Amino acid sequence: MFLHYLDLSWRSLKRTPLVSFLMVLAIAIGIGITMTSLSVYHMMSMDPIPAKSKQLFMVQLETMDEGEGWWTSDNMPKQLTFQDSENLQLAAQAPKQAAMVKTGFAVHLNNPDFKPLLQPTRATGRDFFSMFNVPFLYGSVWSEEADITGDSLVVIGESLNQQLFGGGNNIGKTLYLDDEMYTIVGIIKTWSLASKFYDLNNGAFRETEQVYIPFAQVRLKELESWGNNNGWKHEDIQTAKDKLNSEILWLQFWVELPDQQSVEQYQAFLNNYIQEQKKVGRFKRDNPRVVIRNVNQWLQYNEVVSEDNKILVGLSFMFLAVCLANILGLLLAKFLRRAPEVGVRRALGASKNQVFAQHLVEVLVLGLLGGVCGILVAQLGLMGIRHSGSGYEALAVMNLKMYLSAPLISMTACVLAGLYPAWLVCRTNPAIYLKSQ
Numbered sequence: 008m009f010l011h012y013l014d015l016s017w018r019s020l021k022r023t024p025l026v027s028f029l030m031v032l033a034i035a036i037g038i039g040i041t042m043t044s045l046s047v048y049h050m051m052s053m054d055p056i057p058a059k060s061k062q063l064f065m066v067q068l069e070t071m072d073e074g075e076g077w078w079t080s081d082n083m084p085k086q087l088t089f090q091d092s093e094n095l096q097l098a099a100q101a102p103k104q105a106a107m108v109k110t111g112f113a114v115h116l117n118n119p120d121f122k123p124l125l126q127p128t129r130a131t132g133r134d135f136f137s138m139f140n141v142p143f144l145y146g147s148v149w150s151e152e153a154d155i156t157g158d159s160l161v162v163i164g165e166s167l168n169q170q171l172f173g174g175g176n177n178i179g180k181t182l183y184l185d186d187e188m189y190t191i192v193g194i195i196k197t198w199s200l201a202s203k204f205y206d207l208n209n210g211a212f213r214e215t216e217q218v219y220i221p222f223a224q225v226r227l228k229e230l231e232s233w234g235n236n237n238g239w240k241h242e243d244i245q246t247a248k249d250k251l252n253s254e255i256l257w258l259q260f261w262v263e264l265p266d267q268q269s270v271e272q273y274q275a276f277l278n279n280y281i282q283e284q285k286k287v288g289r290f291k292r293d294n295p296r297v298v299i300r301n302v303n304q305w306l307q308y309n310e311v312v313s314e315d316n317k318i319l320v321g322l323s324f325m326f327l328a329v330c331l332a333n334i335l336g337l338l339l340a341k342f343l344r345r346a347p348e349v350g351v352r353r354a355l356g357a358s359k360n361q362v363f364a365q366h367l368v369e370v371l372v373l374g375l376l377g378g379v380c381g382i383l384v385a386q387l388g389l390m391g392i393r394h395s396g397s398g399y400e401a402l403a404v405m406n407l408k409m410y411l412s413a414p415l416i417s418m419t420a421c422v423l424a425g426l427y428p429a430w431l432v433c434r435t436n437p438a439i440y441l442k443s444q
Contacts (some may be wrong), residue, residue: 016369019345025030026341027373030334034377038417039384045081046409050314050402051212053201056139059263060302063138064270066095066260067298068281071239072291073336083298085309086208086237086256089225090204091284093354096132096222100276101262103138103271106222107131108258109206109234112184114218116171124170127233128184128218129206130225136162136195137204138263144168146178149221157223162193164217187228195219199401202311204302206259208235211311212401225251232257254289262299263315274299290365332425334373338428342366363433370425371418378417382410 020027054060067083068091077084087095092106108130115123134147135141150158161182168177182187201209222231229247236257244250264270279295284290300308349362385405392403405413 012368013366013372015365016372019369022339026337030337031038031376031380032375033330033333033379033386033437034417034421037105038303038378038381039328041323041416042381042385042405042409042413043388043392044320045390046385046397047402048312048316048320049409050201050404051316054303055204056302058140062263062265063302064262064299065266065305066262067300068277069292069295070254070256070290073293075239076434077239081298082213083296084237084256086235086287087258087260088254088256089258092260093226094280095168095260098280099110101264101273104137105132105135106258106260107135108225108232109216110230111233112218114171115168115183117183119425120299124167126218126332127216128169128220129216130220130230132222134217134263138261142199144194144196145176146191146210149192153221153290157185157221157227159279161189161220162191162195162219163196165197167217168194168291189220193367200253204306205261207309209310212399212402213311231414241389261305262442268301269356309437324440327420331373331420335424335428336422338370338425339431340346342428344436346432349432355433359433363429366421366429367425367433370421370429374421375414381417382413384419385413
């Protein structure tokens with residue numbers, strides 16, 4: 008019976024090609040705009056590391072003096088000082104931990120034929136790679152000893168490896184970061200995240216770095232930050248060493264804690280750490296706080312998905328509703344025009360349910376066609392976003408879930424719009440039309 012209804016629906020669409028085209032076009036535009044905004048929102052709100060998002064925690068310490076505030080909702084700074092980051096890294100009280108900061112270099116091969124590449128660089132501990140599931144293409148991370156000594160070793164990304172050497176296994180070769188020579192110990196595969204959750208200070212949707220060096224080099228080579236530097240009191244900072252010993256907040260610190268017990272133990276360690284620092288004259292509040300947040304809590308705290316994005320999705324669904332209102336009008340006109348034909352079918356024994364089901368199948372076909380065409384419209388919209396320079400280039404894509412959602416939303420919306428016209432036409436009184444025949 009369903010196949011028979013499909014055949015009738017297809018014949019009906021062909022009998023009224025202009026009206027059918029207008030309805031499919033209206034659905035396609037509504038679904039296209041809706042899926043464009045919904046796809047970007049979906050990518051923005053995705054869990055960037057679902058396998059570990061509940062085990063990775065960002066550390067926040069309330070370092071400011073009594074009376075000093077911060078602009079966050081709970082008055083907690085989002086970054087740590089260098090001395091706290093280094094102390095926590097060296098204490099190694101979590102199963103895995105990674106202090107980190109964004110810096111940068113001119114990368115080159117000391118070859119006049121090669122133009123240096125300005126590259127953001129992440130200085131971090133070796134645990135960074137296993138904590139965040141960074142995949143290696145060749146080699147591996149530097150040794151535990153290099154984490155302490157800060158040897159001139161580097162892990163580079165697949166893209167940079169291609170630019171420098173044309174690809175391939177180049178473990179053991181050297182490159183230059185500014186004027187310093189580094190030895191390549193690892194090459195990682197192309198690694199992208201839905202959001203760059205481990206450092207949200209410089210854009211939540213920036214690409215991951217192509218250069219990684221041991222965190223100890225921040226002190227050894229007095230590296231500058233390419234990220235945010237936030238102070239809360241006046242300090243006479245003349246040298247890089249002054250900054251390392253200052254209360255300026257400019258580094259991130261993540262720990263991996265596999266269970267609740269380790270979470271409680273680490274929080275207790277941080278409380279003890281604060282008390283130790285109070286003894287040396289820091290953390291002068293009466294009760295300085297410690298907060299650790301897992302990945303999704305951290306994204307929500309930083310409002311990675313803003314209210315503007317949610318409003319945009321809401322507006323796109325409202326536009327779809329307007330399109331459906333127009334479709335409802337067209338369906339009413341089309342179905343009621345068919346009332347004499349339906350009256351004859353009712354007189355020949357067709358039940359109201361059969362007539363109702365037949366018209367709903369026709370609406371489903373319209374929704375399916377509109378959904379498929381809507382995907383094409385959405386692709387145009389996403390292409391426009393990718394070329395707009397809005398910073399959402401990596402998010403302007405549709406994944407499999409969105410591809411499947413488009414026709415499903417379209418068919419559901421069309422059924423809702425078609426319920427009233429189908430119900431109205433199935434109540435046709437056959438006697439009226441038999442007399443007119």
